[in-house]
Amino acid sequence: MPEGHTVHRLARTFGDLFGGAPVAVTSPQGRFAPGAALLDGRVLVHAQAFGKQMFLGFAPRGPMPGERVAEAESDWLRVHLGLYGSWTFAGDGSVAVVHAIGAPRRRVGETETSLPDTPDDEAQDDVDGPFVPAAPRGQVRVRILGEHAVADLTGPTACEVVTDAERLAVVTRLGPDPIRDDADPQRFVDRAHRSRTAIGLQLMNQDVIAGVGNIYRAEALFRAGLDPSRPGTAVPKETLRALWDDLVGLMRDGVRTGRIVTTRPEHRGRGHELGHMDARRVRQNTDGDPNVVSRDESFYVYHRDGLACRVCGTPVQVRDAAGRNLFWCPTCQS
DNA sequence: GGGCCATGAGCAT
DNA sequence: TGCTCCTGGCCCG
Numbered sequence: 001m002p003e004g005h006t007v008h009r010l011a012r013t014f015g016d017l018f019g020g021a022p023v024a025v026t027s028p029q030g031r032f033a034p035g036a037a038l039l040d041g042r043v044l045v046h047a048q049a050f051g052k053q054m055f056l057g058f059a060p061r062g063p064m065p066g067e068r069v070a071e072a073e074s075d076w077l078r079v080h081l082g083l084y085g086s087w088t089f090a091g092d093g094s095v096a097v098v099h100a101i102g103a104p105r106r107r108v109g110e111t112e113t114s115l116p117d118t119p120d121d122e123a124q125d126d127v128d129g130p131f132v133p134a135a136p137r138g139q140v141r142v143r144i145l146g147e148h149a150v151a152d153l154t155g156p157t158a159c160e161v162v163t164d165a166e167r168l169a170v171v172t173r174l175g176p177d178p179i180r181d182d183a184d185p186q187r188f189v190d191r192a193h194r195s196r197t198a199i200g201l202q203l204m205n206q207d208v209i210a211g212v213g214n215i216y217r218a219e220a221l222f223r224a225g226l227d228p229s230r231p232g233t234a235v236p237k238e239t240l241r242a243l244w245d246d247l248v249g250l251m252r253d254g255v256r257t258g259r260i261v262t263t264r265p266e267h268r269g270r271g272h273e274l275g276h277m278d279a280r281r282v283r284q285n286t287d288g289d290p291n292v293v294s295r296d297e298s299f300y301v302y303h304r305d306g307l308a309c310r311v312c313g314t315p316v317q318v319r320d321a322a323g324r325n326l327f328w329c330p331t332c333q334s
Numbered sequence: 335g336g337g338c339c340a341t342g343a344g345c346a347t
Numbered sequence: 348t349g350c351t352c353c354t355g356g357c358c359c360g
Contacts, residue, residue, distance in 0.1 A: 003341050052342075082342045084354040139354065155354040157342060206343085213341045260341080302341085323349080324342085 002081050004211020005254030008049040008179050010087060014056055015047035017095060017149040020066070024145040028136040028152075035161045036142060039077060044144075045069040046076075050171045050180070051210025053158075054079045056144075076167045077142075082157025091149035092131040177210040178248040179255055189240045192232040199235050200228025201322055209244075211251060215302045218327045219262035220247050222300040227333045228326055261298045267310040268297040301327040 002010075022043050027036040039058050046057025046069075057074035059067075079085070133150035136143055142153040153159065162170075175191065176183035188209045192202050202208045203217040212220070221228050224243050226235065235243075254260050300310055305318035305327055314331040 006341080080342080082353060083340060084342090084352095086354085141353095157344090157353060204342090215341050217341095325340095 002052065002085075003213035003216055003251075003254070003260070004049070004051050004177060004179055005251050005260070006258075007052050007054050007081070007211070008255045009258060011047045011049040011054050011056075013089065014044070014054075014144075014151070017089070017091070017151070018044045018144060018146045019047060020045070021146055024143075026143045026145070028140040028143055032141045032159055035077070035159070038075065038161050042075075043069075046071060046074055049177075051174050051177050051206050052080060052213070053170060053174070053210075055167055071167075072164045074164060076162050076164065078158060078160050078162045078167065078170065079142075079153065079156050080158035082155070084155035085157060086154055088137070088152045088154070089149060090133060095148045174206055174210040175208045178244060178251050179211055185241060185244045188244055189237050192240050193235065193237050194232070196231040196233050198229045198321075199226060199232050200230075200326055200328075202232055204322070204324065209247070212247065214324055214326075215260050215299070216247060216250060216262075218302045219260070219300055220250065222329060222333060223262060225333055228321070228328050257292075259293075259298065261293045263293070263297055263300055263310065267300070268293065301329055303327065 020043065022041055023039075024041065025036045025039040027033045042058040042061060044056060045059045046055070048055050048057075056077040056079070057069070057071060058077070059069040060073055060075070081087075131146075131148050131150070133143075133145060136152050138154050140152045140154055141156060141159050144151045144153075176185065176187050191208055192199065195202060195208075197205075200217065200221060203212050203220070204214070218228075220243060223246055224239065226239070226243070232240075250260070250262055301316045304316040307316055308314070309316055309329040309332060312329065312331045314329055316327055317330055318325050318327050320326070
């Protein structure tokens with residue numbers, strides 16, 4: 001259940017763990033067996049994210065040690081995690097980059113947690129020779145195995161091999177991605193302002209802005225003081241630009257820390273007055289330092305329905321919007 | 335063991 | 348607007 005920041009972290013992780021070397025690609029579950037066979041044994045040369053889409057680029061077949069491979073010459077694995085998809089990583093402990101993001105992880109797409117330091121892991125650390133991964137757990141659509149690490153994909157909404165032209169077609173259709181340096185904010189501003197569709201719905205439309213999900217949607221609208229139901233045409237362009245700029249900061253923070261935190265410091269620390277969130281509902285991506293901002297102080301409105309608004313005390317509301325829960329404060333957002 | 339839930343999106347109607 | 352797909356964790360009994 002990732003939003004864009006998680007997908008960008010994933011792309012970076014794939015580049016770090018597997019980039020520049022051949023990988024074994026299999027489909028333990030079998031449903032992706034033909035695609036896996038196409039990529040098996042090839043060199044991973046690109047790893048990139050656009051919104052919630054991840055693309056892994058593989059060099060053409062044949063020996064190309066250390067050679068640069070243009071995107072146009074690559075074949076791509078396109079993965080979209082959807083609601084349930086997740087990547088599980090494990091390594092032999094020798095890969096520095098793994099530790100740079102905390103530790104080998106499991107279920108990065110859903111809940112980014114550190115692997116427990118099991119005796120098995122420690123034993124593996126001391127072993128010389130090829131990394132022998134554990135047997136896949138659950139319905140593993142794709143397993144990517146490198147010399148020192150393994151990644152297992154379960155439950156994706158999309159997992160397919162595409163040409164570079166097909167990758168470009170997907171990317172071109174997407175709206176600008178606030179995390180990417182090459183994003184054009186004006187595309188978002190103009191398009192959102194042109195449509196009478198509620199801004200709360202437009203933010204969830206990946207053709208309008210790529211990478212925003214249900215949390216960033218709700219939180220960014222709260223921070224902007226915007227009623228989610230206001231038509232795009234009724235939101236001034238300057239406000240849309242400010243909304244974009246805010247999302248750039250929030251989402252890039254998310255890439256950096258592996259967590260979504262949208263509350264400002266002055267609005268935290270009031271959990272006892274305003275009520276606690278249900279601990280079951282606040283699971284989110286973490287990056288090994290969950291106490292920097294406690295989990296129940298990370299959001300203004302997301303999953304806080306019925307609790308007092310951190311700013312004005314009005315009970316936070318929730319309603320169904322196009323099949324998704326939409327959280328907002330009716331007083332602060334008008 | 336059953337039911338419910340989820341940070342998503344394509345497609346039919 | 349509603350259905351469908353994808354999967355697993357957690358609560359409840």
